[in-house]
Amino acid sequence: MLTIDKMSRKPIYEQLVEGLEREIVTGLLKPQSQLPSIRELSAVLGVNPNTVQKALGELDGLGIIISAQGRGMFVAEDAVEKIRERMSSKITDIRELASALAKAGIDEQTVLLAVREAYRDSNS
Numbered sequence: 001m002l003t004i005d006k007m008s009r010k011p012i013y014e015q016l017v018e019g020l021e022r023e024i025v026t027g028l029l030k031p032q033s034q035l036p037s038i039r040e041l042s043a044v045l046g047v048n049p050n051t052v053q054k055a056l057g058e059l060d061g062l063g064i065i066i067s068a069q070g071r072g073m074f075v076a077e078d079a080v081e082k083i084r085e086r087m088s089s090k091i092t093d094i095r096e097l098a099s100a101l102a103k104a105g106i107d108e109q110t111v112l113l114a115v116r117e118a119y120r121d122s123n124s
Helices: 012-025 038-045 049-061 079-088 091-103 108-122
Strands: 065-068 072-075
Touching: 012 049, 012 079, 038 049, 049 065, 091 108
Parallel strands: none
Antiparallel strands: 065 072
């Protein structure tokens, strides 16, 4: 189930995007399944409908969900592949960050430990 941390520094719409992507990748939301309406998501999560609309608009623009006029929004057939493809492009960011950390004198073990902890935290 989607949860929002209203005390987080991360904008709520970004939390919604990431939460919906996580539910799609983990199979909680299957391809071609219908998403709750903006009004329903807004009420359940206790967030402004405009915020929900912004998140869903971003996912629609990325092709992860599909809006069917008068019928609602659905998970795209190839949503998991699109999410994974988009996330794998962040490897370049990790390489650049690792290079900057190395140049700043941060040892490799510290960086690897941080990455392992992040993976562990995201899987719990």
